[in-house]
Every structure is written in C-alpha cells, then in structure tokens.
Amino acid sequence: MNIQKLPWAGIRVELESTAIAIDPLYHFPEKLGEPHESFFHLEAYGPAAAVLITHQHPDHFDPRAIIAAYGSDVPVFVTEEIVDIAVSSGLTRVTGLAIGVPCTIGPFTFLAAHAVDGSGDPQVSWIVRGGGKQIIHAGDTLWHGYWWKFVKAFGKFDVACLPVNGAVTQFPGVTPPSDQPICLTPEQAVTAAEILGAKTLIPIHYKAAHHPPIYTETSDIPNRLAKSGQDRIQIRFLQTKEVFSI
Numbered sequence: 001m002n003i004q005k006l007p008w009a010g011i012r013v014e015l016e017s018t019a020i021a022i023d024p025l026y027h028f029p030e031k032l033g034e035p036h037e038s039f040f041h042l043e044a045y046g047p048a049a050a051v052l053i054t055h056q057h058p059d060h061f062d063p064r065a066i067i068a069a070y071g072s073d074v075p076v077f078v079t080e081e082i083v084d085i086a087v088s089s090g091l092t093r094v095t096g097l098a099i100g101v102p103c104t105i106g107p108f109t110f111l112a113a114h115a116v117d118g119s120g121d122p123q124v125s126w127i128v129r130g131g132g133k134q135i136i137h138a139g140d141t142l143w144h145g146y147w148w149k150f151v152k153a154f155g156k157f158d159v160a161c162l163p164v165n166g167a168v169t170q171f172p173g174v175t176p177p178s179d180q181p182i183c184l185t186p187e188q189a190v191t192a193a194e195i196l197g198a199k200t201l202i203p204i205h206y207k208a209a210h211h212p213p214i215y216t217e218t219s220d221i222p223n224r225l226a227k228s229g230q231d232r233i234q235i236r237f238l239q240t241k242e243v244f245s246i
Contacts, residue, residue, distance in 0.1 A: 001158075002243050004045055007039045009025070011204065015130045019046060020052060026062055027039075027058075031171070034211075037207050040240070043069045048069075050077065054115065056122075057119075060139060061086070063090060063091055075095065077103065082096070099113060115138055135157060138161065151195065157198045158199050159201075162192055163206070164205065164206050166184065166217070169182055190229045201229065201235045
C-alpha cells in the first residue's frame, strides 16, 4: 500500500493499480488567506477510482476539483448527513455511509468511523484496509475518546494520518470567539497515534493555512511533534506528491 501526500489534509492511497483519494483539494478557501504551500490540479497525482470525504468544509470537500480530475460520475463516499450537499454540487454517484458500514473498491475495504468537528458539523474518520495493512485518516478532528474503541473494534493501525495544527479561529459572525483549538495539537496527535498502536504517524492539516486572527495555526509544529514523539512513535513528514510505502 502506497500513501501519497496531497496538499493540506489530503492523501491518495494506491494498491494493485487502484487508488482512492481522501479529502483531495485544489481550490483553497479564500477566507483562510493565501495558502502557504503549492496546490496542483488533482490530475497531477494520478487517477482515483473513488473519493472519500471526511466533511463538507471547503478545505476538505472540493467538488469542482473532483469533477475536473475524476469526472462527475466518480464514486464519492460521505457521511450520511451531507449526501444532499454532495449531490447538489454536481457529483452523480454519491454514497452516504453510516458509521461502521464497510464498502469495497478493488483491493480496498473502507469504513467511516467517529470524529468530532471543531464547529459541530458532521464529520467522520476513514479507516482503509488493503494488502494486509490498515490506515486511518482523521480529517481535522478534535481530541475524542473513540481512539481506544477503534483499536478494540478494528485492531492496531499501520499508519495514522492525523491533523496536527491545533488551529484557533475567529471567523466573522461566530461570537463569542473561542481560544480553543479546533483540531488536534501536535502533542494530541502523537498520543492518539500511540493509542491507535500506529507504527507511523503522518502529519496532515498543517502548513497551508495561517491567517491570523481568522485562522491561527499553532507554533513550532515539527519540533513539537519530534519532541513529543521521541521514543514513542515514528513520525514521517511527507512533502506534497511524496509517497510512503507500507
């Protein structure tokens, strides 16, 4: 199984010449300011037989880019609550999956698992299995108590792709603003990966967005990850388009 890093929070997973993309993004939301990393048309990473979306926020769900790269009829899997949103975007093969219901595409079996969204919208993690390996992609989830239940239900993970930027937001119209992070901090991501029994943590959801005071990424992410993960877990920083094989 090969995991290819896409910008921001996306990954592309390939096995036996079949690939699925999770949260692929090209059109970076204007409200987050100018991106601090390069974005490429999704075709640059190769084809995808299916797309998995963690939630409907525009930094994770980019239907224009999905349609342009893979076609409007590419199978797209979302949480049940946002099927209407996905269909209204022009995608024609949208499936809403309930938590824990497995689905198969080629050599992959995947299922939606719990996540907790920073603004209270529906969100899932995706557990993907294939070739005797198992990974999890957790969107931009907050800390939650499901980590232990994941291991009990599904076993340990080879790779955990977890958000690490611990962002604090002050979006217009949201009052009063909170000083609490809307997704995992570096230290929380390391602890979550350790609980999951992951052999490797691949950090996602960092670098592209830092636009204070609207969106403020936490500081010193690489060093904090390295310090927290020392003697606990392997941390693999991937550059966009870079591939990690398990």
